[in-house]
Amino acid sequence: MSNNIVAQRLSALITQHEASLLSAWTAELASKTFRSDEASVQRHTRQFLALLPAAIATGGTEDINHRNWDEVRNLLNEISSQRAKQGSTPNETATFVFALKQSLFAMLRGELGQDATLLAEASWAVSTVLDQLGLYTVEVFQKSRDQIIVRQQHELMELSTPVVKLWHDILALPLIGTLDSARSQVVMESLLEKVVETGAAIAIIDITGVPTVDTLVAQHLMKTIAAARLMGADCIISGIRPQIAQTIVHLGVNLEDVVTKATLADAFVVALDRVGATISRKG
Amino acid sequence: MERIPILRIGDLLLVTIQVDMHDRLAMTLQDDLTERIVRDRAKGVLIDISALDLVDSFIGRMISNTAAMARVLDAQTVLVGMQPAVAITLVELGLTLPGVKTALNVEKGMKLLGKNYV
Numbered sequence: 001m002s003n004n005i006v007a008q009r010l011s012a013l014i015t016q017h018e019a020s021l022l023s024a025w026t027a028e029l030a031s032k033t034f035r036s037d038e039a040s041v042q043r044h045t046r047q048f049l050a051l052l053p054a055a056i057a058t059g060g061t062e063d064i065n066h067r068n069w070d071e072v073r074n075l076l077n078e079i080s081s082q083r084a085k086q087g088s089t090p091n092e093t094a095t096f097v098f099a100l101k102q103s104l105f106a107m108l109r110g111e112l113g114q115d116a117t118l119l120a121e122a123s124w125a126v127s128t129v130l131d132q133l134g135l136y137t138v139e140v141f142q143k144s145r146d147q148i149i150v151r152q153q154h155e156l157m158e159l160s161t162p163v164v165k166l167w168h169d170i171l172a173l174p175l176i177g178t179l180d181s182a183r184s185q186v187v188m189e190s191l192l193e194k195v196v197e198t199g200a201a202i203a204i205i206d207i208t209g210v211p212t213v214d215t216l217v218a219q220h221l222m223k224t225i226a227a228a229r230l231m232g233a234d235c236i237i238s239g240i241r242p243q244i245a246q247t248i249v250h251l252g253v254n255l256e257d258v259v260t261k262a263t264l265a266d267a268f269v270v271a272l273d274r275v276g277a278t279i280s281r282k283g
Numbered sequence: 284m285e286r287i288p289i290l291r292i293g294d295l296l297l298v299t300i301q302v303d304m305h306d307r308l309a310m311t312l313q314d315d316l317t318e319r320i321v322r323d324r325a326k327g328v329l330i331d332i333s334a335l336d337l338v339d340s341f342i343g344r345m346i347s348n349t350a351a352m353a354r355v356l357d358a359q360t361v362l363v364g365m366q367p368a369v370a371i372t373l374v375e376l377g378l379t380l381p382g383v384k385t386a387l388n389v390e391k392g393m394k395l396l397g398k399n400y401v
Contacts, residue, residue, distance in 0.1 A: 185371075192367030199387055226379040227370040232363065232386035232395075 003060060006121045011057035013122075017107050018049050024103035025049075032095055044079050044096070051075060061125040064132045073136065080137045084144035093141045097134040101126070161187050163194040166268060169201045169275045171233075174264075176209030184220035188227055195233045202271045203228055206264045208239030218253040225258055234274070236260070238267035287312045289319050295327040295396060296320065296358075297389065300342075301334040309345045316349060320356045327396040328353045331389055333364025343378040350383045359384065363392040 014021065025045055051072045059068030076097070083093045104126050112119040161183070166172045173191055177183075191203060205221065207213065213221075225235040238261045240248075248255060261267040272278060285308065290297040296319055298312070319325065330346060332338065350360035361384045365373075373379070386392035 188371060188374075189367065192370055195387065196367060199391070201387075201391070223374045227367075227374045230362075230370040230373055230380060230385055231365050231367065232388075232391060 003062065003125070006118070006125050007056050007061050009118070010061070010122050010125055011053040013107065013111055014049070014053045014056070014104075017111075018053075021100075021103050021107060022046060022049055024106070025100050028099040028102060029096070032099060040082075044075070047075055048072070048100075056125075056129065061129045064129065064136060072133070076133060076137050077140050080140035081144040084141050084148065088141075090138050090141050094134045094138050097130055097137055101130050104130070157183060157186055161190050163190050163203075165194075165198055165200070166204070167272065167275070167277065169199065170268070170271045171195065171198065171200045171203040172206060172264070172268075173203060174206045174209065174239075178212070179210060179217045179220050181216075181220065184217075184224060187220075188224045191224060192227060192231055195228060195231050200233055202234050202236065202274055204236045204238055204264060204267045204271055206239040206267070207237060207244070208241070208264070210244075213244050213247055213253075215251050215253060218248065218251070218255070222255075222258075234259075236267045236270060238262070238264045286315065289315055291319070291323055291325070292393075294323070294325055295329060295393065296323065296325045297329045297331065299331040299334070304342045304345060309341075313345075313349055313352060317352055317356060320353060320358050325358050328358050328360045329389055329392045329396075330360065330362050331364045331392075332362065332369070333366070333388070335369060336366060338365075338369045338373060340376055340378060343373055343376070343380065347380055347383060350380075354382075359396055361386050361392040361395055363387070363389050 022045055026041060029041060029045070055064075055069045055072045059066040063069075064073065079096060080093055083096075105123060108119060108122050108126065112122060156177075160175075160177050162174065164172050164174070171191070171194055173187065175187065179187070194200070195203065205224070207221075210217065221237065225237075228235050236259045237255070240260055240262060259267075259270065261270065269279070285302070287298060287300060287302075287308065290299075296316065298316065302308070316328065320328065328349075330349070332342075332346075335342070346362060350362070353360045362380070363386045365385065384395060386395050
């Protein structure tokens, strides 16, 4: 029996039993603690069952990447990305499709019970399609999560690199979090832009918030300092914790050409001295 | 033949590079500059590269060499006006120009050389 005939028959059966399938499916979803609001489940299941027969009839059951499956896939895209944003698990997302299996099989058994061959063929077709659709939802879910992560990384990067003006001609760059290549690039760019903008002569790079300093981080710092120097601004590194001082020496990192201070306050005094200002106590 | 103009301000010389450098131009500049340092008894040289959006290793080395030549003739060189993007590129190329003094602009460069003309 050709696949096409099975697909046509299947499509016709789904259309015929749409109402009963819908209620069985939603009941199944409800029993599987499918976290979602009633209204959107109702809407999504109805839309899905409305689109499914046409897609099976025209697109076949072998490959859901077929052009005629576009509408079904678009619907699943929407459902999965929405669930990803709401924080569902991939399991829950895939359950949406897989929960339809039981009701479909029950329907097929009732209709085609007397024709064993056709029943087997149809069951196989249903199984193939739903498996593919289920996997597809997981894939889309994963992609949406990845997008969310990328966006958050971006936001984090913008948050974590402020350049503040401490005094005339003095900038401070409090670094918080691990310095990787991408971040140090952003740090370097924002520092240099600020140097041009304010005409600062000295920048204090405070690394109190940097958890570890390895050779790579040190290299990034040296590059930033070298670039600032090329633009005529000197840098002071401050906020070096005792453990970090030990690590730097053990790693053999050469910070001899750079002024280093233990605290931001010490660095600030040095910077003020360089620009010809002093702080004094009243009275 | 095109030349890069060298302007005299007191006992300083100001060189503003605005065009793309090539070998011949660089050689001419170094000839002219050393000549002028001796003739004008200049104590300082300001090289302004604020108009350059692109500095490659050739120009970087040329600037280092020029600074070294000026130092031999007892004149301090200050490189001024480097763009942020240029600074990042040079650092990535590993050209940190050790031995060349730098300043943000001509005014600060003059201050650095201890000459307050402004």
